[in-house]
Amino acid sequence: MRSEVVVRRISGAIVRRQLRTHLAGIDGLHHLPATGSFVLVPNHRSYFDHFVMELLVGAAVGRPVWFLTKQESFEGALSRVWTKAWYGIPVDRHRPSPATLRAIQTVFAADEVLCVYPEGTRNVADEMLPFQAGAFRFALTAGVPVIPVALTGTESVLPKGSRRFRRGGRVRVSFGEPILPDMSKGKQHAAQQLSADTRAAIIGLLSTGCRAADGPATTGAVDDLVTAALDPEGRLAVADERRLRFVLRLLSSSGVRSVDLEVQRARLRGLAILRRPAPLRALPALSVRRRLERVLRADPANSLANYLLARWHLAMPAVLGGDPALAERLFALSARTAPGGDTRALAGLAEVQLADGRVEAAQATLQRIADTPAVAGSRAEARAARARLQLVTLADVVDPSQAGVLA
Incomplete structure (x- = not known):
């Protein structure tokens, strides 16, 4: 060395x-x-x-x-x-x-x-x-x-x-x-x-x-930094997780008190759990759920917390509390309160609708994603491109049960 x-x-x-x-x-x-x-x-x-x-x-x-x-x-x-x-x-x-x-x-x-x-x-x-x-x-x-x-x-x-x-x-x-x-x-x-x-x-x-750095600009910046660090499959490397946790600690040490930072902590924890083998994810994932529910008790309209909790319910089996119907409601609430240009919750909503065979509803949701302006090179732009491709695929589907799920 x-x-x-x-x-x-x-x-x-x-x-x-x-x-x-x-x-x-x-x-x-x-x-x-x-x-x-x-x-x-x-x-x-x-x-x-x-x-x-x-x-x-x-x-x-x-x-x-x-x-x-x-x-x-x-x-x-x-x-x-x-x-x-x-x-x-x-x-x-x-x-x-x-x-x-x-x-x-x-x-x-x-x-x-x-x-x-x-x-x-x-x-x-x-x-x-x-x-x-x-x-x-x-x-x-x-x-x-x-x-x-x-x-x-x-x-x-x-x-x-x-x-x-x-x-x-x-x-x-x-x-x-x-x-x-x-x-x-x-x-x-x-x-x-x-x-x-x-x-x-x-x-x-x-x-x-x-x-005081406790406004939407700072918490939005942290969200952008985490999103920018994700790989194309939505995974976060160990080194990126560590440095982003350090940023959160610095913000906390400097006096920032925000439920949005607690959401980002839960998000980083969830991304870290995804690196584990599937059998080892269940118990740590329950702690992420508790964190997000605690945030939502303080701020029920928090868009990112609703989105992450929806993802949790969509990913977890029913025996551990997973609930696709609740996930759909949370995605819908997140989409209503999301900042302009943020189509993550809409993508999740379309995923639930397709899995449930509601192709027309999914097409309407996918069209909203495709029509939302996105910054060149951003994940939102890639999401819009996938939505447009999915719309073409769905237009050719005769049997709705053959429709794919939006990645």
Whole structure:
């Protein structure tokens, strides 16, 4: 095992604990793209900024966050191992070398994330330092968005020049909306405008402060992150489950109290159970049912909780409490309260209708899925494509009992 991997694993356990202890607020999590590369552009007051960006953003999107790091950090043996362990890319701050540019291209080619501190160094003053152009030129060349980030309180956890974490510091992080360059007036003007827009966005986030991250945007972001991590068969890898559980723990540690987060915990638990052999699923699945029923007692109209409980009743045998009729009612309730574009419950409803031989009802439901606008490349788009294919198949069915079940 390479030395930097060992260093990252050992130090990562310590730093994750520090992040959970000190993180007091997360805002704008929904602005992080679930797929594709982007450039994080935060203000910079502490080395702890690295850990916040790497651990929080890396856990959220499931890809490493790379940092442009001054060349001097790679000169000593120990410093070099540490910097590589935390995804540092050596850079001459005045003139990036071809090797640096190739490393950045590799990051973007792998759909990973680049973090660049535009101030160029840790800043102890109240006002931000002038921005350097590198971050914005890299984003322009790669054609990826810039995500402005406002960090506060990191200097109280790990002050400049200190190697020890301090107690009591409270860190808040706010992600701004993705900023895409306007290339209509040329690359140089686009870089200048991108820099100015990003600086203004960070100043705005700092002045506004981190709001309580317990609204629909945050919980919707978590739902999107979990959905993006699923494979085509709807399974979740162990590594993805672990990182997403860490995101939920960070949100809870930062003060988020939401039934929607409890639904996501139940969802992750259910996805973990699906990795077990079928005979070993029954008893753990009962605990998922209890969690979802507890949520629905507090929030009867929770769309995702109704959907997941419907899936539970559809998957479990009657001897363990499975009830297809109840599943249909829960799917219908979930479909009525689902956010726009979310057709998961409709797909479940069509599945029940087909299994029961009600082809005309299923066709109407499938048509609703097919007609719902979907983001290109999303699971909703794939679901709409399957619905259209199923409609063609059903149109040729003479005997309704021969109709297939929507996957």
